Amino acid sequence: MFPIDASSIDKSLPVPVGTQLYGLLSYTLAFGDMPYGTKLQSVRQLAAELGIAPMTVTQVYQQLRDAGLIEIRQGLGAFTARHPLAVRDEKLPINALRSDIETIVGKAEALGISTMELVSMINARAQLRRPNVGLSLVFVCIFEGPGQDYVDQIRSALTASDTIKLVTLESLKVPGPQREACRAADLVLTFVHREAEVKALIDVPAEQVLGLRFIPSQRTRQNLAGLDPRARVAAVTHFQEYIAIMRPSVREFAPHVADVRVTWSSSPDLGEVITACDAVIYASGADHVADLAPPNVQCFEYRHAPDPGALETILVPRLTELRQLRAGQENGTDGETAEGAVRRRSA
Incomplete structure (x- = not known):
């Protein structure tokens, strides 16, 4: 069952309990490590635990569903929602490398090399073995100061030919160059709990926006x-x-x-x-x-920081797929998507 600390809701504060509950749940769902399909308390159960109206819990659950953070299954209740790229078919070729990856990560740790440094080294070596296909990315942040630090940390998963631009969520609320930059980008990055909001603001295909998990620095x-x-x-x-x-x-x-x-x-x-x-x-x-x-x-x-695990298992594979697609387009192939090619090969 999804853990909720009832003492975190402070009814003495001049902040509506529904607002507090949404913030508590959205943060935990976006930054926590809840497995896909973890069941949340029923509306009546959570309302009773917190001593609040069931209607308040219902409204919060609907907000979380709209944000893409939970699934509401008819007759069953609310469950944590998985990221569409977080769970991958065990038959994919990359899974054959898991033991090798574990070995090299362990060796890097023994030598005092961080995961981020290791990813950078692998990216640099990979560039010597494949065509140099640069991608255009945009990171949608809340505040520019922390956002710039996040971009600097995300760069470890990019190549020298990639570009990444920083825009604020607030700037996307009005038409302008920031929206156009997002629409023109190969991939738009943001926080998991802001993914649905960003998609709605810039009006692009769902696969063009990727929410990343962040953890305390x-x-x-x-x-x-x-x-x-x-x-x-x-x-x-x-x-x-x-x-x-x-x-x-x-x-x-x-x-x-x-x-x-x-x-x-x-x-x-x-x-x-x-x-x-x-x-x-x-x-x-x-x-x-x-x-x-x-x-x-x-x-x-x-302060938070991008989760190195999310960069490695979600962002890097997505960038690889985009590079393959771009390389195919530039070479005049039939334009089959990288995801389709991977599924075809593993069939």
Whole structure:
């Protein structure tokens, strides 16, 4: 059953419980590691656990379904939805390399080589063995600062001939060059929980947009693990709807910290909360919070990073398919898609 921490919903906050619940579930579904088909609580069961109206849970489930994060099966309930590229046929030729991949990853780890560095090395070597087909990509971010860091990290999965452009989700809400850049790109990347929204805004075929999973960055995990157990911690989000995920996000890597107070970056009591705490953790987008923290108060951003596993098992195979398709088009073949060719070969 899908895990939900009922204590994360704070009814004392001036944020609707439905908004809190949607933020909690959408974040967990997008950034967590729930297997495909994990069953969520029934509407009545979850409503009873949280002490809220069943209609509120129903509306949240409908929002999650519209965002592509859950499936609602008639008469059975709600289940986590898989990514269309995340589950691949076990008969595909690439599966014959799994043991070799495990061996080289283990050897790289023993030598102190990170997964990202290993992917870069393999990509560089692969370019010496195949035609140089460059792709055009766009990454749709929420905030430009973190977005640029994400792009830099995604580059490890790209080749020197690929280009990647950064645009904000907000810029796509009006017609303009940002929308056109997305439509002209070979592939548009964004966060898993924003994939449906991006598709609707730029109006392109579904396969042209790929949502990537993100995880808390290594520095974030280290900072959280290093918090003093006695610290009074303020966890500040930029978006009100994600206020419910702040406490469990902190405690995931700092279970030893008991006193965690949550708020959002435009809350009237923000200053009061910060001055009453020994450490301040703020979500991306709430950067001004750092300026409010006294010099003696530990303060850092809760930053995410692209999941290396998603880059390796979802993005890289997709880019390979696109390169094969582009190479075929440039060589004047019949234009069979790479996916079709792979399925035909494995049949």
